[in-house]
Amino acid sequence: MNLDKVPAGTRIGRSRAIARPSAFALAILLLGGFITVFDLFVVNVAIPSIQSDFSASFAEVGFVIAGYELAFGVLLIAGGRLGDRYGRRRLFSLGMAGFAITSFLCGIAPDATSLIGARFFQGATGAIMFPQVYALLRVMYDEASRGWAFGILGMTLGLAAIAGQVLGGLLVESDLFSFGWRIIFLINLPIGVIAVPLARLIPESRSSDAVGIDWLGIALATAALLLLLLPLLEGPNAGWPLWTWASMAASVAMFTAFLVWQRHVTKSGGSPAVDVSLFRRTQFSAGSLVVLLIYSTSTSLFLCFALLVQSGLGMTPFEAGTLFAPASVGFVAASVIAPKLVDRCGKIAVAGGMMVYAAGIGWLMMSVGSLGDEPVQRALLPALVLFGFGQGLSMTPLLNMVIGVIEDRKAGMAAGVISTMQQVGGAFGVSVVGIFFVGILGKKPVEGLSQAQRYADAFSGAMTYNLLAVLSAAVTVIMITRRIRGVS
Template identity: 75%
Template sequence: MTVDHPPATSHVPQTAAKTRPSALALTILLLGGFITVFDLFVVNIAIPSMQADLGVSFAEIGFVIAGYELAFGVLLIAGGRLGDRHGRRRLFALGMAGFAITSFLCGIAPDATSLIVARLLQGATGAILFPQVYALLRVMYDDAGRRRAFGLLGMTLGLAAIVGQVFGGLIVESDLFGLGWRIIFLINLPIGIIALLSARIIPESRSSDAMGVDWPGIGLATAGLLLLLLPLLEGPNLDWPLWTWASMAVSVVLLTAFLVWEHLVARRGGDPAIDLTLFRNTGFSVGSVVVLLIYSTATSLFLCFALLVQSGLGLTPFAAGTLFAPASVGFVVASLVAPKLVARFGNIAIAGGTLVYAAGIGWLIVTAAGLGDGAGIFALLPPLVLFGFGQGLSMTPLLNLVIGYVEESHAGMAAGFISTMQQVGGAFGVSVVGIFFVGILGKDAGEGVSQAGRYADAFSGAMIYNLAAVIVAAALIALIVRKSPARQ
């Protein structure tokens, strides 16, 4: 599970509603947060069904997931600033309408290309929708009401992840109206319409000194990341032709141009997408790398696990989602425990939690390697619980740690950047893990290994990256905690 999203807006002091918000307004905002996270998790459980229906490659299904996360991540800061400037309720309604329409396009997609494009658009509209939820909750309530509202939001996002895995598997398996996997997207249409019609009850708010949107910078970053992810996803299938290397080279040029542009915008007194002076703080710069590493391991594991247990071991979508449910329970329990551990032992406890996360991944690797005959699948349950528990111990307090390295006046921009790192990390992880998964799966195909054995080997081999990434992240956390304590 990965549902921690710090506020993506730059700042939110300003015109708030004078009247007490209604329970319906809170419900509509929570619904907006729910569907964006639900659609991230439910797709993982439906991927094998999509693969069978559309005949797509791993690269294409990887882009279905990574494309959503990439578009969502790179546009989060822009979405927050647009809401500050033009009205958060207005942007919430626009994002909700866009999310419903693009979900419909996903649900009727006739082929892989159409689905990928629709998912990119869905991620973009999610980036317009999601920041408004945080911003509106911050301005609608006083301190006591805000704590309650954000507590409910955290519960809602956690529930969305669990529902995406379990209920998502059930609705895919039920094949409602003969729509199969398409129903997971189409159900967003009536939800979006109801939320859109009810959005008028949400009080409007905007900022009198909202920051501008750095569209050139966002364009350079988006193009650079796309040109990096595309060859990483397609390269293993095509045996790394010349264009994949050329694409990565152009990606480096564009991302360098992005950094140069951000520096120029800041020097001219403009509003850069990210203030590069934040990275003068070692804790924040190294912490940003830690966030990217940690979050690169989550989505990739969900994807490979779904393929292992469904395509490899023959479980139904509902059984696969139910099997993963204990990991979600472990995550929720650890999320409640983590703040207490940090309060007692200090931020070094986060490094310890990350090592627990690594232990869960390592145990999963060893256990999955022994499932070549498809027997003993319930042996996956204990490592899944440890995996989820370690994830909650590490991810829940990590974001506060990293943002704590910057001055309070820059906390909003730092939070927006860390939100982007979460999503970009997820997309990057799918791309990198795919290289190993596809390679091992293809190699085993010619060696007389059973279907279950092929997928077990591919899963175990691909997860070596996840294990290494988490161990490196734990070492980096220990380093920055000891050398430069965060502001409390």
């Protein structure tokens, strides 16, 4: 469950003094955070309906999810800097308005291609709005009240992830106004119409030392990621033609150009999109890889699981949404325990949490592969609880572990980089598991093999990547921990 968000590279700097915020101002900010995360998760339960409605391929529905995460991830740092420079309330309002409009475009999309484009821009507007929530809470409240405010925000984002799947399933199944899956997007329009005028209640603030935005760097990074994700998603269906390999080669060239440009901007005294000097610290660079690996397993699992239980097992969207609830309960419980375990056992506890996470994935794979006459909910419940518990033990302390090795003056940039790695990891995971899922599901059916069994095999095969990714992340954390002990 990708509940653990961190501030996206927003430099708070020296901000203009502001009055004590009202409860309404806090509510509007929490609403902005809620809908951003809600729309990340709600699509999971709607994907089978979208795929059926548009006769879409896995690559197309994969891009519906990955496009949102990609745009959201690569523009988070820029969104934070725009707020610092032009006013955080102004950018929050602009982002909320844009999110409502792009959500409407998602809801009226006539085909899969239009929906993918609208989702990309929806993620971009979310990246404009979301960093302002953290920055405004940071400057609106004094040190004594700040912990309470961020605690409320954390609970809100956790609730948004759970509601995105449970409430999202109910919305799709209820078929309000005969809109079907489109209601999950259209509901954001009235929310935006109400929230944008009320955003005036939020005190304005900006940074007196705001830095510039490296638009060329952002463009190069976005192009490099698109050139990588497109062939990974389309390759299995297209049979890996020459253009897919050419695209991946072009992605490497774009990444190289991005790094060269970042070094040039830094040497010339500018403000790069990413401070590449952060990666000179082995703990941060290795930790960033761990973040990418761990977060690549979350969205991809929920996508494949939704296709399994709805398209394969014939469950309704609401039934599928409620299946996610046990994992959410496990995640919340582990999130409370994880910081205490790290305090007592050190960073090695993070690796232990990842082993529990891997065990949950493995158990889920075996449970899916051996489904019989027992009700699906009862058969999968223990594995889902352990899976969610392992996620909470892994993800909750991981971000602090990685960012904590960076000095305070660069903590904002480090947080922005890690936020980006979370979202890019999610998009990358969807692309990679699609290779396995589509490959197995597309094989010539064995005589006597049911639809449910075919989807179960595809799910278990695709989750092989997730299992290996989590185990690799655990090994990396163990190596980081040993290196720290060796240095000390």
